[in-house]
Amino acid sequence: MLKVDNINVYYGQIHALKDVSLEVKKGEIVALIGANGAGKSTTLRTISGLLRSKTGSITLFDENVSHVEAYKLVAKGLAHVPEGRHVFLQMTVLENLEMGAYTNSANVKAGIEDVFERFPRLKHRKDQIAGTLSGGEQQMLAMGRALMSKPKLMMLDEPSMGLAPILVQQIFDIIKELHEAGTTILLVEQNAEMALHVADRAYVLESGRIKLSGSGAELAKSDEIKKAYLGG
């Protein structure tokens, strides 16, 4: 479904991604874990076309999209929930969801119903400006907005960041539900324990390089991972 082959990304002089390759197969949850600044968000931003790689290629749904503009990938079935949520703070909850269906305007009504069913809290706040929502609600809105385009592959960047533990659990439950409903997921997380628990497979990114990869269960047992990311 997604194949990233040997990409190198630079921010000016800084070499942010070094020969990164990874693959996500249809129906999988794949986690990308690593410390702050390891290049996790950069990887997602490059896949979605906001950043460009100097080398290699990105193949999405059997098509080379290395040079395709970001806005065209949405209609192909890619949704990216960015780090820090990036909901439109000055627009209402409903308007945010409409923006999610920008390329799929036939689906606005039904899509909004689906999102409200999944996130009932958003329904109560549908006419509120997104800037007035709590952090957890904003995360739900960001995920709901991404679902509006009916994505085949959903990339989630730190969905648990800054949320209370009970909300983190809720977000991960939703990720599992989405997966069961047939969405393929690429998940970036600092919360390695939770991420490895839900993931079929995982990659560990360190200083811009893929350090390890394997099944979620394997990596959760690995001593190296335990020491570096699981606190023991």
Added chain:
Amino acid sequence: MTFISNLINGISLGSVYAIIALGYTMVYGIAKMLNFAHGDVIMVGAYISFCATTYLNLPPVVSVLLAMAVCTVLGVVIEGLAYKPLRKASSLAVLITAIGVSYFLQNVALLIWGSAPKTFSSIVPLDSIALFGGKLIITVESIVTVVACILIMILLTLFTKKTRMGKGMRAVSEDKDAAELMGINVNVSISVTFAIGSALAAIAGVLLCSAYPVLVPTTGSMPGIKAFTAAVFGGIGSIPGAMVGGILLGIIEIFSKSYISTALSDAIVFAVLIVVLLVKPTGILGKKIMEKV
């Protein structure tokens, strides 16, 4: 009666500033740049309308539509050739380019139309309305200007609140990357904003020259700067802010002219701006939303 007459003149002049300020504020909102060539698009619009009525004998309304069409194309071309290549450049580079485009337009106008002032004939050739036995005289231009301003405000608000493209433009102006991730073509949104702003500039040019009929290649620069002030005054990036800022600025200018001093009126206008920005740095209707972490 002088007070009311001044007030009407102020609102009318302010409406012109407001229409120009909308162009500044929309472009700033979406492209985060100050398009200092915007004032000169006004001048081009006025010249086009002037030529259409004078040389082609077209009816005034057609001349306005023609001016709007030419300015729309001009705005999109300026954006595409001068600003788009600088999308990732520093804001200083973009600012200097905008000033360069401004001088370029003025000098092209000088080449085409010469430096001798043209006498612009009003697009509404109707007699002024005398009220209270001639004590209060209202020009038809001022009525048309205010009505045009209100209509534009209503249409723009509907466009940005109700249409898919308008909402998309609001999304782009708030967060370009997120908008792009929604599938919104950011470049198209920016072009459309320039097109709308430039069409409005053409209307403003025609209205301005109908009230103050001397047309030279630098006609647009002072109203351009004042309208920019109005946009900042009202809160740059905000559409209602541009409206409020423009009208207040027009009223302040006319009142200073008639009650204090004609020579000092511009100084007073800018002094008020400084005071407003000291008290409320985001402008009258400018807002700041706290970001949740």
